[in-house]
Amino acid sequence: MKWRVNMNRREILGVVFDMDGLMFDSERIVQYSWNIAGERMGYGPLGDHIYHTLGLNRKTREEYFKNKYGRNFPFERFQELYRSVFQEYVRANGLPTKKGLHELLDFLRKEQIPMAVATSSSQEHAVGNLEKEEIREYFQTVITGNMVSRAKPDPEIYLKACQGLKLPPSKVLALEDSYNGLRSAHQAGMITVMVPDLLRDSACVDDILDGKMESLLEVRNWIASMR
Secondary structure (H helix, E strand, O other): OOOOHHHHHOOOOEEEEOOEOOOEOOHHHHHHHHHHHHHHHOOOOOHHHHHHHOOOOHHHHHHHHHHHHOOOOOHHHHHHHHHHHHHHHHHHHOOOEOOOHHHHHHHHHHOOOOEEEEOOOOHHHHHHHHHHOOOHHHOOEEEOHHHOOOOOOOOHHHHHHHHHHOOOHHHEEEEEOOHHHHHHHHHOOOEEEEOOOOOOOOOOOHHHOOEEOOOHHHHHHHHHHOO
């Protein structure tokens, strides 16, 4: 998708990042972990369900699985198992960052453009990942799934992130890889850019996108071209 005609006239005063699948190449590891956990529990591979739950918080994800497999689905056990598999994988292989992450962060800090994180993940998981990658200090605020009452696609999490930056949503760029996240940011009134991960086809959200880019490095170059 091409940038809209009015895009170059929109001023970007802040940037809010999603985390999983946007900053870290973690969604594929989660998908792998869900497959392993599902097989161990006797449900078979469950990884494909990630395509229907990206951007959801723990509560809404649990509801999804119980609607799919019945109210007795042992979600707590599932969560415990897949997190164990995930952590084992990361200990052995590391948690890779997405292309251009550090270049974009360094550029935004140099340009004095404030940054925030808006992720459906828990605070422990989110802050832990940011600290391990040594990038926590780049962000003025980190809003996590347990800090809001309504999950993406509700705009609450992005509105809180903009409040943390003390900026109007219309002047803040939201970087997302999931449909639910993009809908959340759009409803908050933000500039929305999709950087695809597991979800590649943007047809169902093209009408709310201000742009679509293949990597965070491309985002950096685009913002630089406007300054």
